[in-house]
Amino acid sequence: MYAAALFDLDGTLIDTEPRSQEAWSRLFRSHAVPYDDAIIRGFAGRPAREALGDHVHRFSGRTVDELFAEAIHYTTLADMPAVDTVPGALELVSRLRASGVPVGLVTSGTREYARHELDALGALHLFDVMVTADDVARGKPDPQGYLAGCAALGVEPSATVVFEDAPAGVAAAKAAGARCIAISARQPHEALAAADLIVPDLTDIAWPPRFRPVAAVTGSEG
Template sequence: MVDDIEGLIFDFDGLLMQTETTLLECWRTEWAHHGLRLDETTFFADHGGDTSEQHYADLAAAVGPAYDRAASHARRLAHRDLLHQTLDLAPGMRAWLDEAAGLGLPLAVASSSPRHWVHGHLNRRGELDRFAVRACGDEVTGHKPDPSVYLLALTRLGIPAARAVAFEDTPHGVAAAKAAGLRCVAIPNPYTDPTRFGAADLVLRSALDAPLAAVLRSVASSVRSQV
Protein backbone atom coordinates (compact mmCIF):
# COMPACT_ATOMS: atom_id res chain seq x y z
CA MET A 1 0.00 0.00 0.00
CA VAL A 2 1.01 3.63 -0.50
CA ASP A 3 0.79 5.87 2.58
CA ASP A 4 -2.83 5.76 3.78
CA ILE A 5 -4.38 4.57 0.50
CA GLU A 6 -6.22 1.26 0.76
CA GLY A 7 -8.25 1.11 -2.45
CA LEU A 8 -8.63 2.58 -5.94
CA ILE A 9 -11.88 3.33 -7.77
CA PHE A 10 -11.93 3.80 -11.54
CA ASP A 11 -14.53 5.33 -13.81
CA PHE A 12 -15.14 3.20 -16.89
CA ASP A 13 -16.22 5.03 -20.06
CA GLY A 14 -13.47 7.29 -21.35
CA LEU A 15 -11.10 6.35 -18.52
CA LEU A 16 -10.49 2.60 -18.40
CA MET A 17 -11.61 2.16 -22.01
CA GLN A 18 -12.15 4.75 -24.73
CA THR A 19 -15.81 3.93 -25.30
CA GLU A 20 -16.49 7.67 -25.56
CA THR A 21 -14.50 7.59 -28.82
CA THR A 22 -16.40 4.64 -30.27
CA LEU A 23 -19.70 6.21 -29.19
CA LEU A 24 -18.89 9.44 -30.99
CA GLU A 25 -17.63 7.61 -34.07
CA CYS A 26 -20.74 5.46 -34.52
CA TRP A 27 -23.01 8.50 -34.19
CA ARG A 28 -20.80 10.56 -36.52
CA THR A 29 -21.04 7.77 -39.10
CA GLU A 30 -24.82 7.54 -38.72
CA TRP A 31 -25.25 11.26 -39.32
CA ALA A 32 -22.97 10.98 -42.37
CA HIS A 33 -25.15 8.14 -43.69
CA HIS A 34 -27.93 10.74 -44.05
CA GLY A 35 -25.60 13.29 -45.64
CA LEU A 36 -25.46 15.29 -42.40
CA ARG A 37 -22.71 16.43 -40.05
CA LEU A 38 -22.91 15.75 -36.32
CA ASP A 39 -22.43 18.75 -34.03
CA GLU A 40 -19.68 17.31 -31.85
CA THR A 41 -19.46 20.40 -29.65
CA THR A 42 -22.77 19.54 -27.96
CA PHE A 43 -22.61 15.76 -28.20
CA PHE A 44 -21.40 14.86 -24.70
CA ALA A 45 -23.62 15.68 -21.70
CA ASP A 46 -22.45 17.13 -18.38
CA HIS A 47 -23.78 14.10 -16.52
CA GLY A 48 -23.47 10.34 -16.57
CA GLY A 49 -26.07 7.94 -17.91
CA ASP A 50 -27.49 7.04 -21.31
CA THR A 51 -28.21 9.96 -23.66
CA SER A 52 -29.14 7.83 -26.69
CA GLU A 53 -32.79 8.96 -26.81
CA GLN A 54 -31.77 12.59 -27.12
CA HIS A 55 -29.29 11.75 -29.88
CA TYR A 56 -31.97 9.84 -31.81
CA ALA A 57 -34.38 12.73 -31.35
CA ASP A 58 -31.79 15.20 -32.66
CA LEU A 59 -31.05 13.03 -35.69
CA ALA A 60 -34.74 12.48 -36.42
CA ALA A 61 -35.38 16.23 -36.33
CA ALA A 62 -32.47 16.81 -38.73
CA VAL A 63 -33.51 14.07 -41.20
CA GLY A 64 -37.23 14.72 -41.15
CA PRO A 65 -40.22 12.40 -41.76
CA ALA A 66 -38.15 9.91 -43.78
CA TYR A 67 -36.10 8.95 -40.74
CA ASP A 68 -36.32 5.24 -39.89
CA ARG A 69 -35.43 4.88 -36.22
CA ALA A 70 -35.26 1.08 -36.21
CA ALA A 71 -32.95 0.90 -39.23
CA SER A 72 -30.80 3.71 -37.86
CA HIS A 73 -30.46 1.97 -34.50
CA ALA A 74 -29.51 -1.37 -36.05
CA ARG A 75 -26.96 0.25 -38.35
CA ARG A 76 -25.38 2.29 -35.55
CA LEU A 77 -25.09 -0.69 -33.18
CA ALA A 78 -23.56 -2.87 -35.89
CA HIS A 79 -20.90 -0.24 -36.51
CA ARG A 80 -20.31 0.29 -32.78
CA ASP A 81 -19.95 -3.44 -32.13
CA LEU A 82 -17.42 -3.71 -34.95
CA LEU A 83 -15.36 -0.91 -33.37
CA HIS A 84 -15.53 -2.61 -29.98
CA GLN A 85 -14.05 -5.86 -31.27
CA THR A 86 -10.56 -4.35 -31.12
CA LEU A 87 -11.08 -1.88 -28.27
CA ASP A 88 -8.59 -2.39 -25.45
CA LEU A 89 -7.80 -0.67 -22.15
CA ALA A 90 -6.70 2.94 -22.47
CA PRO A 91 -2.93 3.52 -22.86
CA GLY A 92 -1.06 2.87 -19.63
CA MET A 93 -4.04 1.45 -17.77
CA ARG A 94 -2.97 -2.19 -17.89
CA ALA A 95 0.39 -1.26 -16.38
CA TRP A 96 -1.39 0.68 -13.62
CA LEU A 97 -3.64 -2.29 -12.85
CA ASP A 98 -0.62 -4.60 -12.72
CA GLU A 99 1.11 -2.17 -10.38
CA ALA A 100 -1.96 -1.91 -8.15
CA ALA A 101 -1.93 -5.69 -7.75
CA GLY A 102 1.72 -5.56 -6.75
CA LEU A 103 0.92 -2.87 -4.18
CA GLY A 104 -1.89 -4.99 -2.73
CA LEU A 105 -4.55 -2.40 -3.53
CA PRO A 106 -8.09 -3.64 -4.20
CA LEU A 107 -9.74 -2.16 -7.28
CA ALA A 108 -13.28 -1.02 -7.99
CA VAL A 109 -15.17 0.36 -10.97
CA ALA A 110 -17.74 3.11 -10.38
CA SER A 111 -19.63 3.85 -13.59
CA SER A 112 -22.89 5.51 -14.56
CA SER A 113 -23.23 2.85 -17.29
CA PRO A 114 -25.21 -0.35 -16.62
CA ARG A 115 -23.67 -3.61 -15.47
CA HIS A 116 -24.00 -5.43 -18.78
CA TRP A 117 -22.01 -2.69 -20.51
CA VAL A 118 -19.17 -2.44 -17.99
CA HIS A 119 -18.91 -6.17 -17.31
CA GLY A 120 -19.15 -7.07 -21.00
CA HIS A 121 -16.30 -4.82 -22.09
CA LEU A 122 -13.98 -5.78 -19.24
CA ASN A 123 -14.75 -9.47 -19.63
CA ARG A 124 -14.04 -9.35 -23.36
CA ARG A 125 -10.53 -8.08 -22.63
CA GLY A 126 -10.00 -10.53 -19.75
CA GLU A 127 -9.88 -7.73 -17.17
CA LEU A 128 -13.13 -8.15 -15.23
CA ASP A 129 -11.70 -10.25 -12.42
CA ARG A 130 -9.14 -7.59 -11.59
CA PHE A 131 -11.91 -5.54 -10.00
CA ALA A 132 -13.08 -6.86 -6.66
CA VAL A 133 -15.98 -4.40 -6.78
CA ARG A 134 -18.14 -3.15 -9.65
CA ALA A 135 -20.71 -0.44 -8.94
CA CYS A 136 -22.82 0.55 -11.93
CA GLY A 137 -25.48 3.03 -12.95
CA ASP A 138 -28.36 0.57 -12.93
CA GLU A 139 -27.71 -0.11 -9.24
CA VAL A 140 -28.21 3.48 -8.04
CA THR A 141 -30.87 6.14 -8.50
CA GLY A 142 -28.59 9.04 -9.45
CA HIS A 143 -25.94 9.45 -12.14
CA LYS A 144 -22.72 11.43 -11.82
CA PRO A 145 -22.28 14.20 -10.63
CA ASP A 146 -24.46 12.48 -8.03
CA PRO A 147 -22.02 10.57 -5.76
CA SER A 148 -24.26 7.51 -5.30
CA VAL A 149 -22.23 5.10 -7.42
CA TYR A 150 -19.02 6.07 -5.60
CA LEU A 151 -20.67 5.63 -2.23
CA LEU A 152 -21.84 2.18 -3.34
CA ALA A 153 -18.31 1.27 -4.43
CA LEU A 154 -16.89 2.41 -1.10
CA THR A 155 -19.46 0.38 0.81
CA ARG A 156 -18.59 -2.73 -1.17
CA LEU A 157 -14.86 -2.15 -0.74
CA GLY A 158 -15.40 -1.72 3.00
CA ILE A 159 -13.08 1.27 3.31
CA PRO A 160 -13.73 4.94 4.15
CA ALA A 161 -13.53 7.58 1.44
CA ALA A 162 -10.47 9.14 3.05
CA ARG A 163 -8.49 5.95 2.32
CA ALA A 164 -9.39 5.61 -1.37
CA VAL A 165 -8.56 7.44 -4.60
CA ALA A 166 -10.83 7.86 -7.60
CA PHE A 167 -9.79 8.20 -11.25
CA GLU A 168 -11.99 10.14 -13.67
CA ASP A 169 -12.07 11.62 -17.16
CA THR A 170 -14.90 14.20 -16.90
CA PRO A 171 -15.68 17.20 -14.69
CA HIS A 172 -18.99 15.68 -13.56
CA GLY A 173 -17.14 12.48 -12.66
CA VAL A 174 -14.64 14.45 -10.59
CA ALA A 175 -17.56 16.26 -8.92
CA ALA A 176 -19.16 12.92 -8.02
CA ALA A 177 -15.92 11.56 -6.56
CA LYS A 178 -15.28 14.68 -4.50
CA ALA A 179 -18.88 14.74 -3.26
CA ALA A 180 -18.31 11.18 -1.99
CA GLY A 181 -15.28 12.42 -0.04
CA LEU A 182 -12.65 10.89 -2.32
CA ARG A 183 -9.38 12.22 -3.58
CA CYS A 184 -9.49 12.26 -7.36
CA VAL A 185 -7.00 11.97 -10.21
CA ALA A 186 -8.29 13.28 -13.54
CA ILE A 187 -7.23 12.19 -17.01
CA PRO A 188 -9.38 14.47 -19.20
CA ASN A 189 -10.87 12.76 -22.23
CA PRO A 190 -10.21 14.36 -25.65
CA TYR A 191 -13.71 15.85 -25.81
CA THR A 192 -13.62 17.89 -22.60
CA ASP A 193 -11.95 21.22 -21.94
CA PRO A 194 -8.96 20.36 -19.70
CA THR A 195 -9.33 23.69 -17.86
CA ARG A 196 -12.55 22.39 -16.26
CA PHE A 197 -10.75 19.99 -13.90
CA GLY A 198 -9.79 22.42 -11.15
CA ALA A 199 -11.54 20.32 -8.50
CA ALA A 200 -9.28 17.31 -9.14
CA ASP A 201 -6.34 16.68 -6.80
CA LEU A 202 -4.10 15.84 -9.75
CA VAL A 203 -4.54 16.13 -13.54
CA LEU A 204 -2.58 13.93 -15.97
CA ARG A 205 -2.55 13.68 -19.74
CA SER A 206 -2.70 9.88 -19.62
CA ALA A 207 -1.81 6.89 -17.47
CA LEU A 208 1.50 6.85 -19.33
CA ASP A 209 2.59 10.04 -17.57
CA ALA A 210 3.86 8.33 -14.41
CA PRO A 211 3.89 5.01 -12.56
CA LEU A 212 0.85 4.46 -10.36
CA ALA A 213 2.85 4.57 -7.11
CA ALA A 214 4.25 8.00 -8.04
CA VAL A 215 0.75 9.25 -8.82
CA LEU A 216 -0.57 8.05 -5.48
CA ARG A 217 2.33 9.58 -3.59
CA SER A 218 1.69 12.89 -5.34
CA VAL A 219 -2.01 12.81 -4.39
CA ALA A 220 -1.21 11.91 -0.79
CA SER A 221 1.37 14.70 -0.55
CA SER A 222 -0.99 17.32 -1.99
CA VAL A 223 -3.65 16.40 0.55
CA ARG A 224 -1.21 16.61 3.45
CA SER A 225 -0.01 20.04 2.29
CA GLN A 226 -3.57 21.35 2.48
CA VAL A 227 -4.11 20.24 6.09
Protein backbone atom coordinates in the same frame (compact mmCIF):
# COMPACT_ATOMS: atom_id res chain seq x y z
CA MET B 1 -3.32 7.43 3.70
CA TYR B 2 -5.22 6.05 0.70
CA ALA B 3 -6.83 2.67 1.26
CA ALA B 4 -8.53 1.88 -2.06
CA ALA B 5 -8.86 2.83 -5.72
CA LEU B 6 -11.97 3.13 -7.86
CA PHE B 7 -11.80 3.27 -11.65
CA ASP B 8 -14.18 4.49 -14.30
CA LEU B 9 -14.25 2.25 -17.39
CA ASP B 10 -14.78 4.08 -20.68
CA GLY B 11 -11.98 6.54 -21.35
CA THR B 12 -10.15 5.57 -18.17
CA LEU B 13 -9.34 1.89 -18.61
CA ILE B 14 -10.35 1.48 -22.25
CA ASP B 15 -10.24 4.23 -24.86
CA THR B 16 -13.77 3.98 -26.20
CA GLU B 17 -14.38 7.70 -26.60
CA PRO B 18 -13.63 7.89 -30.36
CA ARG B 19 -16.10 5.04 -30.95
CA SER B 20 -18.71 6.53 -28.60
CA GLN B 21 -18.42 10.01 -30.05
CA GLU B 22 -18.84 8.70 -33.57
CA ALA B 23 -21.86 6.61 -32.54
CA TRP B 24 -23.58 9.60 -30.93
CA SER B 25 -22.68 11.84 -33.86
CA ARG B 26 -24.06 9.27 -36.29
CA LEU B 27 -27.28 9.09 -34.29
CA PHE B 28 -27.81 12.84 -34.58
CA ARG B 29 -26.88 12.85 -38.27
CA SER B 30 -29.19 9.97 -39.14
CA HIS B 31 -32.15 11.90 -37.74
CA ALA B 32 -31.03 15.26 -39.16
CA VAL B 33 -30.82 16.71 -35.65
CA PRO B 34 -28.24 19.51 -35.36
CA TYR B 35 -25.40 18.99 -32.90
CA ASP B 36 -21.93 20.27 -32.07
CA ASP B 37 -18.82 19.00 -30.28
CA ALA B 38 -20.04 20.27 -26.92
CA ILE B 39 -23.23 18.21 -27.18
CA ILE B 40 -21.30 15.06 -28.05
CA ARG B 41 -18.76 15.62 -25.25
CA GLY B 42 -21.71 16.00 -22.87
CA PHE B 43 -22.43 12.28 -23.20
CA ALA B 44 -19.01 11.36 -21.76
CA GLY B 45 -19.11 9.69 -18.37
CA ARG B 46 -22.89 9.75 -18.01
CA PRO B 47 -25.40 6.90 -18.24
CA ALA B 48 -26.42 6.85 -21.89
CA ARG B 49 -30.16 6.87 -21.26
CA GLU B 50 -29.87 9.83 -18.87
CA ALA B 51 -27.81 11.78 -21.41
CA LEU B 52 -30.26 10.93 -24.19
CA GLY B 53 -33.08 12.16 -22.00
CA ASP B 54 -31.70 15.68 -22.40
CA HIS B 55 -32.17 15.50 -26.18
CA VAL B 56 -34.99 13.03 -26.87
CA HIS B 57 -37.48 15.87 -27.42
CA ARG B 58 -35.49 16.80 -30.54
CA PHE B 59 -35.95 13.34 -32.10
CA SER B 60 -39.52 13.39 -33.34
CA GLY B 61 -41.49 10.28 -32.45
CA ARG B 62 -38.52 8.44 -30.91
CA THR B 63 -38.11 7.12 -27.39
CA VAL B 64 -34.94 7.04 -25.32
CA ASP B 65 -34.81 3.25 -25.54
CA GLU B 66 -35.12 3.33 -29.33
CA LEU B 67 -32.36 5.89 -29.66
CA PHE B 68 -30.13 4.01 -27.22
CA ALA B 69 -30.55 0.76 -29.16
CA GLU B 70 -29.72 2.57 -32.42
CA ALA B 71 -26.56 4.10 -30.95
CA ILE B 72 -25.45 0.74 -29.57
CA HIS B 73 -25.95 -0.77 -33.02
CA TYR B 74 -23.62 1.84 -34.50
CA THR B 75 -20.85 0.83 -32.09
CA THR B 76 -20.87 -2.68 -33.56
CA LEU B 77 -20.27 -1.62 -37.16
CA ALA B 78 -16.98 -2.45 -38.82
CA ASP B 79 -16.20 1.12 -39.83
CA MET B 80 -16.23 2.48 -36.26
CA PRO B 81 -13.00 3.61 -34.56
CA ALA B 82 -11.07 0.83 -32.87
CA VAL B 83 -11.02 0.42 -29.09
CA ASP B 84 -7.74 0.10 -27.19
CA THR B 85 -6.62 0.17 -23.58
CA VAL B 86 -5.56 3.44 -22.01
CA PRO B 87 -1.75 3.41 -21.68
CA GLY B 88 -0.70 2.16 -18.26
CA ALA B 89 -4.25 1.39 -17.11
CA LEU B 90 -4.21 -2.39 -16.73
CA GLU B 91 -0.63 -2.31 -15.48
CA LEU B 92 -1.68 0.11 -12.72
CA VAL B 93 -4.69 -1.98 -11.70
CA SER B 94 -2.56 -5.14 -11.62
CA ARG B 95 0.12 -3.39 -9.56
CA LEU B 96 -2.43 -2.15 -7.03
CA ARG B 97 -3.93 -5.62 -6.69
CA ALA B 98 -0.50 -7.16 -6.22
CA SER B 99 0.17 -4.61 -3.47
CA GLY B 100 -3.02 -5.55 -1.64
CA VAL B 101 -4.92 -2.37 -2.50
CA PRO B 102 -8.67 -3.03 -2.96
CA VAL B 103 -9.78 -2.03 -6.47
CA GLY B 104 -13.30 -1.36 -7.74
CA LEU B 105 -15.01 -0.30 -10.94
CA VAL B 106 -17.70 2.40 -11.07
CA THR B 107 -19.11 2.84 -14.55
CA SER B 108 -22.03 4.56 -16.24
CA GLY B 109 -22.36 1.53 -18.50
CA THR B 110 -24.55 -1.48 -17.83
CA ARG B 111 -23.24 -4.52 -15.95
CA GLU B 112 -23.48 -6.65 -19.09
CA TYR B 113 -21.43 -4.12 -21.06
CA ALA B 114 -18.79 -3.72 -18.34
CA ARG B 115 -18.35 -7.46 -17.89
CA HIS B 116 -18.07 -7.98 -21.65
CA GLU B 117 -15.42 -5.27 -22.11
CA LEU B 118 -13.34 -6.38 -19.12
CA ASP B 119 -13.60 -10.03 -20.03
CA ALA B 120 -12.35 -9.24 -23.54
CA LEU B 121 -9.27 -7.69 -21.93
CA GLY B 122 -8.80 -10.58 -19.51
CA ALA B 123 -9.21 -8.06 -16.68
CA LEU B 124 -12.53 -9.01 -15.11
CA HIS B 125 -10.80 -10.80 -12.22
CA LEU B 126 -8.84 -7.69 -11.24
CA PHE B 127 -11.78 -5.89 -9.63
CA ASP B 128 -13.05 -6.60 -6.14
CA VAL B 129 -16.37 -4.81 -6.72
CA MET B 130 -18.30 -3.46 -9.68
CA VAL B 131 -20.92 -0.70 -9.58
CA THR B 132 -22.78 -0.07 -12.84
CA ALA B 133 -25.70 1.92 -14.17
CA ASP B 134 -27.88 -1.04 -13.20
CA ASP B 135 -27.00 -0.58 -9.52
CA VAL B 136 -27.82 3.11 -8.97
CA ALA B 137 -30.86 5.32 -9.25
CA ARG B 138 -28.87 8.38 -10.31
CA GLY B 139 -25.80 8.30 -12.53
CA LYS B 140 -22.73 10.54 -12.65
CA PRO B 141 -22.34 13.43 -11.86
CA ASP B 142 -24.35 12.25 -8.87
CA PRO B 143 -21.97 10.66 -6.30
CA GLN B 144 -24.20 7.64 -5.67
CA GLY B 145 -22.03 5.24 -7.68
CA TYR B 146 -18.78 6.20 -5.97
CA LEU B 147 -20.39 6.14 -2.54
CA ALA B 148 -21.66 2.64 -3.31
CA GLY B 149 -18.20 1.59 -4.46
CA CYS B 150 -16.59 2.83 -1.25
CA ALA B 151 -19.25 1.11 0.85
CA ALA B 152 -18.75 -2.17 -1.01
CA LEU B 153 -15.00 -2.01 -0.38
CA GLY B 154 -15.52 -0.99 3.25
CA VAL B 155 -13.51 2.23 2.96
CA GLU B 156 -14.23 5.88 3.55
CA PRO B 157 -14.43 8.12 0.45
CA SER B 158 -11.75 10.35 1.98
CA ALA B 159 -9.37 7.36 1.88
CA THR B 160 -10.19 6.54 -1.75
CA VAL B 161 -8.60 7.64 -5.01
CA VAL B 162 -10.85 7.76 -8.07
CA PHE B 163 -9.52 7.56 -11.62
CA GLU B 164 -11.72 9.32 -14.16
CA ASP B 165 -11.67 10.94 -17.59
CA ALA B 166 -14.89 12.95 -17.88
CA PRO B 167 -16.22 16.07 -16.14
CA ALA B 168 -19.31 14.19 -14.92
CA GLY B 169 -17.14 11.52 -13.36
CA VAL B 170 -14.80 14.02 -11.72
CA ALA B 171 -17.82 15.85 -10.28
CA ALA B 172 -19.22 12.56 -8.93
CA ALA B 173 -15.92 11.59 -7.29
CA LYS B 174 -15.47 14.98 -5.64
CA ALA B 175 -19.11 15.09 -4.47
CA ALA B 176 -18.54 11.70 -2.85
CA GLY B 177 -15.57 13.11 -0.93
CA ALA B 178 -12.82 11.20 -2.73
CA ARG B 179 -9.59 12.39 -4.31
CA CYS B 180 -9.64 12.26 -8.10
CA ILE B 181 -7.00 11.75 -10.78
CA ALA B 182 -8.29 12.74 -14.21
CA ILE B 183 -7.02 11.66 -17.63
CA SER B 184 -6.92 14.53 -20.10
CA ALA B 185 -6.57 12.60 -23.37
CA ARG B 186 -10.12 13.32 -24.58
CA GLN B 187 -11.18 16.36 -22.55
CA PRO B 188 -9.75 19.89 -22.28
CA HIS B 189 -7.91 20.60 -19.03
CA GLU B 190 -10.40 23.27 -18.02
CA ALA B 191 -13.24 20.74 -18.12
CA LEU B 192 -11.36 18.59 -15.58
CA ALA B 193 -10.20 21.43 -13.33
CA ALA B 194 -12.03 20.07 -10.27
CA ALA B 195 -9.75 17.01 -10.23
CA ASP B 196 -6.89 16.85 -7.73
CA LEU B 197 -4.42 15.77 -10.39
CA ILE B 198 -4.60 15.75 -14.21
CA VAL B 199 -2.44 13.33 -16.19
CA PRO B 200 -2.23 12.41 -19.90
CA ASP B 201 -2.64 8.68 -19.19
CA LEU B 202 -2.02 6.15 -16.42
CA THR B 203 1.62 5.38 -17.01
CA ASP B 204 4.03 6.20 -14.19
CA ILE B 205 1.32 6.73 -11.55
CA ALA B 206 2.85 6.48 -8.09
CA TRP B 207 0.99 4.84 -5.21
CA PRO B 208 0.20 6.38 -2.89
CA PRO B 209 -0.25 9.34 -5.21
CA ARG B 210 1.17 12.74 -4.35
CA PHE B 211 -1.37 15.47 -4.84
CA ARG B 212 -0.82 19.19 -5.02
CA PRO B 213 -1.09 21.07 -1.71
CA VAL B 214 -4.59 21.89 -0.49
CA ALA B 215 -3.81 24.88 1.70
CA ALA B 216 -7.43 25.53 2.62
CA VAL B 217 -7.70 22.06 4.15
CA THR B 218 -4.37 21.01 5.61
CA GLY B 219 -1.64 23.22 4.20
CA SER B 220 0.27 20.10 3.14
CA GLU B 221 0.17 17.42 0.45
CA GLY B 222 -2.36 14.64 0.77
